[in-house]
Amino acid sequence: MFVFEIIYEGNNAMKNTNLVTLNEPASFISESYKILRTNLNYLITDEPNQVVLFTSSTKLEGKSTTVANVAITFAQEGKKVLILECDLRCPQIYKLMNIQRSPGIAEVLNDRFMISEVIQKVSGVDNLDIITSGQRPVTPYDFQGSNKIESIILDLRSIYDIILIDAPPLLNVADTMVLSKYVDGIVLIVALHDSKIEDALKSKKELDKVKDKVLGVVLTKDTKKKKRYSYGYENEAKRMLRNKKRKNKQLKKL
Numbered sequence: 001m002f003v004f005e006i007i008y009e010g011n012n013a014m015k016n017t018n019l020v021t022l023n024e025p026a027s028f029i030s031e032s033y034k035i036l037r038t039n040l041n042y043l044i045t046d047e048p049n050q051v052v053l054f055t056s057s058t059k060l061e062g063k064s065t066t067v068a069n070v071a072i073t074f075a076q077e078g079k080k081v082l083i084l085e086c087d088l089r090c091p092q093i094y095k096l097m098n099i100q101r102s103p104g105i106a107e108v109l110n111d112r113f114m115i116s117e118v119i120q121k122v123s124g125v126d127n128l129d130i131i132t133s134g135q136r137p138v139t140p141y142d143f144q145g146s147n148k149i150e151s152i153i154l155d156l157r158s159i160y161d162i163i164l165i166d167a168p169p170l171l172n173v174a175d176t177m178v179l180s181k182y183v184d185g186i187v188l189i190v191a192l193h194d195s196k197i198e199d200a201l202k203s204k205k206e207l208d209k210v211k212d213k214v215l216g217v218v219l220t221k222d223t224k225k226k227k228r229y230s231y232g233y234e235n236e237a238k239r240m241l242r243n244k245k246r247k248n249k250q251l252k253k254l
Helices: 028-043 063-076 093-097 105-109 148-157 175-182 197-213 233-247
Strands: 002-007 050-056 081-085 128-131 162-166 185-191 214-222
Touching: 002 028, 028 063, 028 185, 028 214, 050 063, 050 175, 063 081, 063 093, 063 128, 063 162, 063 185, 063 214, 081 093, 081 148, 093 128, 105 148, 148 162, 148 175, 175 197, 185 197, 197 214
Parallel strands: 002 214, 050 162, 050 185, 081 128, 081 162, 185 214
Antiparallel strands: none
């Protein structure tokens, strides 16, 4: 399992660098996302058509931003990529990508649209499709009480090289643990300075139930000043990985 750190610059980091891999592909932060992509490639290359779920303990930890940027790097690599937004209560992907919220997966689950009718393209990014959350239903959809989402994911596997699921936070609803049954890998997002240690440990306890699928932890929202490099980004990332245990022993337990 890896522990990886995404370093943002400035106090308004999340606001200014939401789609940094698209808008600033040569930046330090973009290189960090590419190295994260490389780590995921290494961990999930046993079988084609992989499904990776991203979650967090609570909202506002950088989960959707991470999903969007990692998806773009996979698409830039030439893979056919789908973002499946399953956070029906607090969706962010459609905002990040500047696309329509609906119709989306909610309308498919409620038999109002076919899956092929809700797939959207992303302007300026070849090979990347998105299925948004759709409109929030009056009555929350019960993932646990239906096998429809399993069938949807199975059908989508035959179309895409990799599917990234933007799942709800672990500690808010049961949806993520239900979705975990249908994926190949899970990545936990932890906001380095914002997340409560107790929340992260609760999430770790939940993920222990499916620990064979947990690929790693991504630490976000670190705004420390980066060093200046003209090359060697990968070495810097390796250095951060080696030093993570020394920097934060409790988060390393994840």
